[in-house]
Each structure stands twice: as C-alpha cells, then as structure tokens.
C-alpha cells in the first residue's frame with residue numbers, strides 16, 4: 001500500500017515521513033493515503049507518536065524527511081500564505097474540547113469565524129446556531145463551559161471545529177473521559193459528519209469499540225521500532241494482522257467483554 005500511486009480520491013498522503021523533536025526520533029517510514037470521505041484511525045500503544053503524527057498532519061510539525069500532500073499538493077513546498085489557506089480546510093477537536101472558560105458556548109463557536117472571516121455578526125450568529133444544532137446543543141448557546149457536562153463540552157468543541165466548514169477533521173482521543181453512552185453518541189456525530197457532510201476524518205483513539213464502529217482504515221504505530229507496523233481498518237488488523245503486538249492490542253477490549261462483532 002505505501003508505495004502505491006496516489007488515487008484521485010486521496011485527500012491526505014504521506015510518503016516516507018520521519019517525525020522527530022530535535023534529536024529525538026519519534027517515527028520514521030510513515031507512508032499513508034487517506035481517502036476523501038473516510039474515517040482514518042491512528043492506533044498504537046501509549047507514547048508511540050499518535051498525537052505527533054496528528055500534529056504533523058495539521059501543519060504544526062514539519063517532517064524532518066519525506067513528503068506530506070494535501071490533495072496532491074506538497075504542503076511544505078507551498079508558500080506560508082498557501083499553507084494558511086490549506087489550514088482553513090482543517091478542523092481540530094482537542095482532547096478536552098479546549099474551550100475558553102470565560103466565554104459562553106456560543107461565543108466559543110463564533111470565535112474562529114470572527115477571527116478568520118469577514119462574516120457579518122448576524123451571519124455568524126446564524127452559523128453558530130446551525131453548528132450547535134448539529135451537535136445537539138442548541139439550548140447551551142448562552143451557557144459557560146463550567147455549566148455543562150464533559151460530553152457536552154466535547155460536542156461544543158466539535159461545533160467550534162466545524163465553525164469554518166472544514167472538509168478535513170482531526171480528533172485526538174475524542175471519547176477520553178466519556179462514559180460509553182456519551183461516547184457512542186459522539187461516534188454517531190462523527191459518522192454523521194462523514195455520511196451527511198462527506199467530511200474526511202482522522203482520529204487518534206484507544207477506544208476499540210469506537211474504532212471498530214467508525215474507522216474505515218488506519219495505521220498502527222510501534223513505539224519500540226519507531227515505525228508503522230500495520231496498515232488497515234481496525235477490524236482488518238484485529239482479524240488478519242499476523243503481528244502479535246497488533247493482534248494483542250486489537251483484541252484487548254474484546255477479551256474484557258466487548259461485544260463488537
């Protein structure tokens with residue numbers, strides 16, 4: 001897969017990417033293709049570099065080697081202004097939801113539109129209502145983050161990530177700290193984004209039930225060798241990957257009582 005030519009359906013791709021912080025190598029030999037309108041999972045044990053890979057996909061970390069392309073365009077060969085334009089296609093939901101505590105939920109969602117567009121205030125208000133409606137938080141527009149639950153904060157973070165109508169969304173551990181029902185609800189929203197809006201989604205997650213349910217493809221990073229050791233959907237990795245480490249990771253939750261088929 002890694003050396004196959006990019007197809008017109010490929011939205012994000014990496015070829016032989018090496019990621020490092022100064023002298024500290026995190027991962028090398030990363031090659032991947034993310035299809036438009038799919039959900040791509042970044043998997044692997046703690047500290048293997050999942051968040052670092054995500055960081056490099058949103059342009060916050062430049063690979064020390066290799067090529068990163070967005071819709072066939074070499075991201076790091078582009079001018080800073082062009083990269084900025086590409087970044088506007090990205091929506092990011094951080095672990096905590098990362099909301100401003102001194103602003104209401106509505107103000108939080110409005111912020112990217114106020115900062116990055118010239119939309120008139122009435123349009124911003126309408127867009128805020130639309131985004132909050134999409135995540136089921138229409139009634140929370142005037143509440144502060146401290147007044148709503150963790151699951152609602154995640155959804156508010158998602159509404160803010162959707163503010164600029166991104167076509168590529170990045171989620172770092174979206175269900176961390178959520179109970180299974182709230183987490184399943186977030187999965188429904190993520191599936192709606194793919195199926196209803198045609199969004200392309202990259203997700204870092206440890207939550208196997210969620211990964212099996214939503215992800216179409218993915219990559220498994222190994223901390224020891226500092227390389228990807230498997231490519232495929234979570235279910236493919238669970239059922240067909242010969243690597244014992246991958247197999248153990250992907251069947252872990254099942255043995256603990258998960259009923260995912």
Ligand SMILES: Nc1ncnc2c1ncn2[C@@H]1O[C@H](COP(=O)(O)OP(=O)(O)OP(=O)(O)O)[C@@H](O)[C@H]1O
Nearest residue numbers: 021024026044045046047048049050051052053204
């Ligand atoms: N800014 C940084 N400078 C130096 N090292 C870093 C930096 N950020 C992360 N690291 C290191 O990079 C390695 C990978 O971290 P990363 O957070 O990407 O892993 P992860 O797979 O997302 O982990 P987890 O599942 O525990 O969240 C770790 O050893 C981490 O300490």
